[in-house]
Amino acid sequence: MELNALKKMNKGISTAKANRLYWLGRYAERVYLALHLLRKHYDLMIDEDSYAYNDFCYKMGVQNRYVSGEQFITSYLYDTDNPDSIINMLEKVKDNAILLREEIMSETLSYIQMSIFFMKAAKVEGRILSELQTITDFMLAFWGSIDERINNSEIRTIIKFGKFVESSDLHLRFGYPLDRIESINVRLFEALDNNTELCDEINLLAYKNNMVADKYNEPRTLYYLNGLFSA
């Protein structure tokens, strides 16, 4: 590894950059999980509960601005005027990623660019949800590229911090069982790997204390979780 690259290993992360890295991880994971959760609710909408999108919006914590299942799917996926849409989530990933090119590398950024191009084309072509598996594939490739191409462990840590906070957040919101949340937490704490400087200690302790059967799904658990990042 070259001299300056070595110097960068533990230097060169400003507060603004740390925030971008964290939110890059959060938004990227949000895209991935939103598509996953959307597929589950869409499945219900086929023949069980055509209004399952109401539940989706409630759990996701987004405004229910939709008049039908069909309109929900189209708007939630593709509508650039809908602040909650997947295309806008991807734009937020890009907004952070484009400012981090030198850290995450052009190849990693390219998966986000390709996702956006695909979504724009999919909107024009009227593609259905199942065809958006390509976006899921791109997001998985994005995460693979993060692991593969970023040598600076601190950079990786912050992105993963965001990823697993978002993952826990959405799993909590959608009522997943405690053992599932705990398995995500294990990965979150592994990602931090003693780098507790990045964590708000009080929120971390409170969050850990809430990881018991009768408390984990309380709203305050989300509050503690979302207050963990302290750069």
Added chain:
Amino acid sequence: MYSSLVKQRDTVNRWMERFGVRFGIYKNGVFNEQIFPFDPIPRIISNSDWKDLEAGLIQRVNALNKFLCDIYNEKKIVKAGIIPEEFIYSSKGYLAQCEGITPPKCIFSHISGIDLVQSKDGTWYVLEDNLRIPSGASYPMIARDITRKVSPGTFKENEIFDNRNYASLIRKAMDYVNVDDGLEVILTPGRYNSAYFEHSYLAEKAGVLLAYADDLIVEDDIVYYKGLFDKKDRVGAIYRRISDDYLDPLAFEPDSLLGVPNLMRAYAKGNVAIMNALGNGAADDKGLYYFVPKMIEFYLGEKAILKNAPTYLPYFENDKKFVLKNLEKLVIKDVAEAGGYGVMFGRDMDAQRLADVKYLIETEPRRWIAQEVIDFVDLEIMEGEEKVYRKSDLRAFVVSEEETHVWKSGLTRYTRNPASFVVNSSQGGGFKDTWIMKK
């Protein structure tokens, strides 16, 4: 020799999109990012042509560096009467704050972008010396990376110098001038700068940090990068992509939010290298361009290898008379403008405009130069499925460190408008790769 690239140009463009190869442009106050149109037909420069160009460019940039060092220190060229003192020190690019300052290793222009055109008889003419923040090298660099992927056979069959070492050249220059082995950063004004892609791409490829003004702080005349939790790391070299006026609000434009307060003090004390040095605009002035052949003779004792375009300075009475008499045949340039702005072709002006420009020349003779219009060579470009010919120039990049190197490629820009000579991307131009042949 490049037919495969023409066939696969859509694939090349898809790769460009994938990597977000764009440039920003403001139109009516609104920022837009757009694709920089890429033409698959390269400009090809033979090895013998290149050798002459390379020697001429090295000579020119060496002289310009000596000139900058001289005008801010000993002023030998003024004392020798080669260039009128007033002409140098009235330049908008001259910075009185830089008087007496010698940058690390005495290099002022670490990265020079020299714009050239080739006339139809094959002679290369220098049109401009860009010594402040010349941009554009990243485009042919990434284009080459992509075209090699898309059409490896093209590069197997043709012996072309690899151009993907540009970022390494920049790094080498940063390493050379780095003060006290500090961090190396590219200082960007931010995402909404037209060349932001280049800033971030070069930072990635050079393996240096991309810094924003808020990331840097000056304490006790030392520049630091502000890390997490109040950690501070010393900065030794800054490749700044912010113009002099905005670099330090305490020394220059007080309203600048892009700059770093007290950076000038740190620089003046020799505690940080700034690439390119402050005050380079004095030699980048289109009026001073006229004197470059004289600088070469004065500092190097050599005749200029590369020719200037025939240029007239209205500052001199005889030249002014000639310019006013022959305005219709000349191109007029504002000495302090760049990016294709402030360029006016006499032949395109109506009587009223000619009269207005004549008035400007008479009242502000130092502000303008006039050049003969060179009928420069047209290059083939693809327009749809058709090959057409368009005007183009070449920006050669010269990197100065312990030695002066010319990057074996360049940014070939072309106009998309058949009636235009203005090739700048900000004016709607496109770009080509530039192949320097090994044999």
